[in-house]
Amino acid sequence: MKFSWSATIAVLLLAAVVFTGCINGAQDEEAEEELTVFVAASLTGALTDIAKQYEILHPNIRIITNFDGSQALRTQIEQGADADLFLSANTKQMNALRDQGLIENGSITLFAKNKLAVITPASNPGNITTLHDLARPGIRLVIGTKDVPVGDYARQILNKMANDPAYGPSYNTSVLANVMSEETAVTGVVAKVLLGEADAGIVYTSDITPENRDRFIVITIPDTFNVIAEYPAGIVAASQHKEEAAAFLAHLRGEQGRATLAKYGFALP
Amino acid sequence: MAIHRDLREFPLKAEIRVRSGETLVLIGENGSGKSSLLLSISGILEPASGKISLGDRILYDSTNGIHVLPENRDIGLVFQNCAIFPHLTVFENVAFGLRRRKVPGLEIRDRVMEHLALVSLENLSNVRGDQLSGGERQRTALARALVIDPALLLLDEPVSALDVVAQERMRSALRTYVGNANIPCIAVTHSFKDALSLGDTIGVMERGRIVENGTPDEMMRSRNGFLHQFFCGCRWEYNVHGSGCSPD
Amino acid sequence: MTGRSYFRGRNNLLLTIGAGVLITLLIIFILTPILSLFFRITPGQFLASLSDPVVWNALVLSLVTASISTLVIIIVGTPVAWINARHRYPGRELVDTLIDLPLVLPPTVAGLALLMAFGRMGLIGGIFYEYGISIAFTTLAVIIAQIFVSIPFYIRQARASFEQLDQVYEHAAQSLGSTPLPTFFTVILPLVKAGLIGGAIMSFARALGEFGATIMFAGNFQGRTQTMPLAIYTAMQGDLLASITLSVILIIISFIVIALVKFRLRGYTAR
Numbered sequence: 032m033k034f035s036w037s038a039t040i041a042v043l044l045l046a047a048v049v050f051t052g053c054i055n056g057a058q059d060e061e062a063e064e065e066l067t068v069f070v071a072a073s074l075t076g077a078l079t080d081i082a083k084q085y086e087i088l089h090p091n092i093r094i095i096t097n098f099d100g101s102q103a104l105r106t107q108i109e110q111g112a113d114a115d116l117f118l119s120a121n122t123k124q125m126n127a128l129r130d131q132g133l134i135e136n137g138s139i140t141l142f143a144k145n146k147l148a149v150i151t152p153a154s155n156p157g158n159i160t161t162l163h164d165l166a167r168p169g170i171r172l173v174i175g176t177k178d179v180p181v182g183d184y185a186r187q188i189l190n191k192m193a194n195d196p197a198y199g200p201s202y203n204t205s206v207l208a209n210v211m212s213e214e215t216a217v218t219g220v221v222a223k224v225l226l227g228e229a230d231a232g233i234v235y236t237s238d239i240t241p242e243n244r245d246r247f248i249v250i251t252i253p254d255t256f257n258v259i260a261e262y263p264a265g266i267v268a269a270s271q272h273k274e275e276a277a278a279f280l281a282h283l284r285g286e287q288g289r290a291t292l293a294k295y296g297f298a299l300p
Numbered sequence: 301m302a303i304h305r306d307l308r309e310f311p312l313k314a315e316i317r318v319r320s321g322e323t324l325v326l327i328g329e330n331g332s333g334k335s336s337l338l339l340s341i342s343g344i345l346e347p348a349s350g351k352i353s354l355g356d357r358i359l360y361d362s363t364n365g366i367h368v369l370p371e372n373r374d375i376g377l378v379f380q381n382c383a384i385f386p387h388l389t390v391f392e393n394v395a396f397g398l399r400r401r402k403v404p405g406l407e408i409r410d411r412v413m414e415h416l417a418l419v420s421l422e423n424l425s426n427v428r429g430d431q432l433s434g435g436e437r438q439r440t441a442l443a444r445a446l447v448i449d450p451a452l453l454l455l456d457e458p459v460s461a462l463d464v465v466a467q468e469r470m471r472s473a474l475r476t477y478v479g480n481a482n483i484p485c486i487a488v489t490h491s492f493k494d495a496l497s498l499g500d501t502i503g504v505m506e507r508g509r510i511v512e513n514g515t516p517d518e519m520m521r522s523r524n525g526f527l528h529q530f531f532c533g534c535r536w537e538y539n540v541h542g543s544g545c546s547p548d
Numbered sequence: 549m550t551g552r553s554y555f556r557g558r559n560n561l562l563l564t565i566g567a568g569v570l571i572t573l574l575i576i577f578i579l580t581p582i583l584s585l586f587f588r589i590t591p592g593q594f595l596a597s598l599s600d601p602v603v604w605n606a607l608v609l610s611l612v613t614a615s616i617s618t619l620v621i622i623i624v625g626t627p628v629a630w631i632n633a634r635h636r637y638p639g640r641e642l643v644d645t646l647i648d649l650p651l652v653l654p655p656t657v658a659g660l661a662l663l664m665a666f667g668r669m670g671l672i673g674g675i676f677y678e679y680g681i682s683i684a685f686t687t688l689a690v691i692i693a694q695i696f697v698s699i700p701f702y703i704r705q706a707r708a709s710f711e712q713l714d715q716v717y718e719h720a721a722q723s724l725g726s727t728p729l730p731t732f733f734t735v736i737l738p739l740v741k742a743g744l745i746g747g748a749i750m751s752f753a754r755a756l757g758e759f760g761a762t763i764m765f766a767g768n769f770q771g772r773t774q775t776m777p778l779a780i781y782t783a784m785q786g787d788l789l790a791s792i793t794l795s796v797i798l799i800i801i802s803f804i805v806i807a808l809v810k811f812r813l814r815g816y817t818a819r
Binding site: 100102103105106156171173176177178179210211212213214215223226227228 | 663667668669682684685767768769770773781782784785786788
């Protein structure tokens with residue numbers, strides 16, 4: 032029989048498909064349940080760890096995480112995406128879902144808190160040392176869109192500062208005029224500061240980790256202006272795995288979960 | 301007029317010489333290199349080596365590195381497929397060369413209409429190139445090549461698309477033109493009528509070389525099989541009883 | 549020979565039905581999402597949305613940047629396509645492959661690459677930044693990203709059009725005394741016009757729809773870099789109505805684009 036390239040490729044493709052099918056099948060045999068968790072982007076590191084912990088403790092559960100801006104996740108749930116649990120970075124997005132009856136009654140609980148901070152690249156190309164410097168013309172600032180929690184919080188902070196005579200309303204306008212880009216998730220803000228493209232970004236304190244601490248300069252936002260970001264968790268009403276979701280939620284709020292959250296820079300309720 | 305040349309590729313090697321006011325007709329089988337020869341003389345194809353001169357002007361000389369660009373050679377060229385610009389009217393097609401030479405508008409009008417009359421196309425001057433029939437295209441191509449008063453005329457199948465009557469008229473118009481303008485002319489053709497009627501000399505091309513040449517009379521008496529078929533329409537065979545046509 | 553005669557005869561009934569089902573399914577597949585957009589918004593809401601600054605800014609920005617990009621692409625791409633179509637030079641195949649590269653590059657990769665090159669920390673951007681010129685995160689970046697991803701569309705079409713053009717016309721022009729530049733404008737361009745316009749329209753459409761590279765390289769800022777696709781993505785997470793309005797506008801424009809291309813190219817092949 033003559034050697035035919037097309038036949039060989041067809042056979043290889045078929046084998047690949049069958050092979051992956053077998054693997055998936057094998058996995059399905061081992062994992063009895065899949066739990067899909069929609070998580071606010073700022074929790075990426077913490078929840079990845081917690082999910083792994085949970086899977087070790089419960090070998091028959093597989094956790095699938097979807098990290099994105101809370102507002103994006105909310106839209107996905109509204110449009111029918113298959114989620115069991117929603118971890119949001121602010122109550123606004125969660126309440127919007129609750130008001131539409133998309134969250135299981137009574138399942139909403141606060142599981143973490145956060146604050147915001149200003150970061151600049153370690154090289155500090157914008158020469159920013161105080162919050163006042165953010166209003167300097169020409170500064171390249173990156174914040175979140177008005178819908179993403181970290182962007183919403185940032186604007187709340189700026190509004191608070193506008194009411195303080197030390198800064199005033201012109202501070203608010205000047206800072207917003209310096210915005211170079213609005214990101215749909217806090218991870219985008221961090222990335223742009225890390226790349227050195229932005230002079231400064233307004234992010235969560237939890238975004239500054241032991242690993243990346245030396246790549247940033249952190250400028251604290253005084254508590255008088257800062258907001259307490261409250262992170263609610265809720266079980267999705269359409270979920271097929273409500274019990275498992277509740278169990279995972281309990282773990283999140285339990286000792287191990289809280290310890291991990293604290294490790295990643297979150298405050299705890 | 302003296303034209304010498306060697307060519308490339310296949311390999312085309314030719315030496316020709318044409319006098320002003322006279323026409324050399326090249327005949328030969330398809331693929332013998334006739335059209336390539338015309339393109340080389342016009343400069344559109346560049347030869348590998350050789351020399352082309354037009355009177356005192358040297359158009360091409362490989363040993364001295366001279367290659368005059370086709371647009372500067374002042375040669376009138378009619379292509380095998382006419383190459384009429386489809387997006388321009390008959391008038392604009394014929395006027396094309398004159399416009400490029402920055403001839404004033406009024407003069408263009410006169411000269412174009414004069415040459416359109418020569419090829420009997422005055423009534424179609426506003427028709428677009430892509431709407432012409434084959435014969436009309438060919439006549440436009442002729443007018444277009446002649447209107448610029450070239451120093452040398454190169455014709456590739458100049459009347460093949462015309463009907464018999466028009467062919468006769470065109471041939472005689474061309475003969476007159478070449479004689480009056482006193483320029484050399486080289487024509488390539490399949491038609492023996494063209495060869496006899498237009499040619500002061502005939503050259504036979506075979507595989508890139510000119511294997512025979514001479515006056516039409518000489519050619520007709522030649523023993524060359526191709527020529528015989530060309531002129532008499534039948535195969536030439538030498539048999540014991542004498543040469544002549546054998547039944548096909 | 550018309551298509552209908554192919555299906556004549558009873559034993560071809562199965563074929564006809566099969567083909568019909570296939571075509572119907574395909575049309576349903578394409579039309580349903582598009583029509584759904586139209587059904588989710590009332591004309592009143594649509595018109596009201598048009599005055600929303602988010603919508604208006606994005607619309608104007610998209611149309612202006614895509615137009616500029618297409619213009620640049622035509623000016624730069626036409627000579628390049630011509631040279632590659634007519635002249636053989638060492639490395640021509642490589643140049644052709646490189647020109648096609650943005651076609652297969654995922655837009656986000658393109659965006660990151662552009663950032664690495666033209667961001668203020670970038671290879672070239674760094675130099676400009678020293679002189680106070682910012683490239684990334686500006687409207688200029690939007691245009692650059694659009695040009696980067698759309699230029700292959702134009703050049704491929706232009707080159708194909710040039711290659712399909714019989715060389716005899718250029719030769720005829722030459723023999724009549726026309727130098728290359730006048731020949732290009734009086735003979736060649738008019739004859740390939742339809743193909744070039746088709747290519748330009750395709751580039752325009754691609755530029756208009758560009759998202760991944762834009763959001764990476766130009767960022768997301770209303771009025772300055774938030775093009776229609778970016779606005780749709782951002783708005784969808786808060787204000788669905790604005791999102792749908794922009795999507796409907798984009799669909800209408802896309803439809804016009806396709807109609808224009810078909811109309812133009814049909815005229816071209818008929819010649």
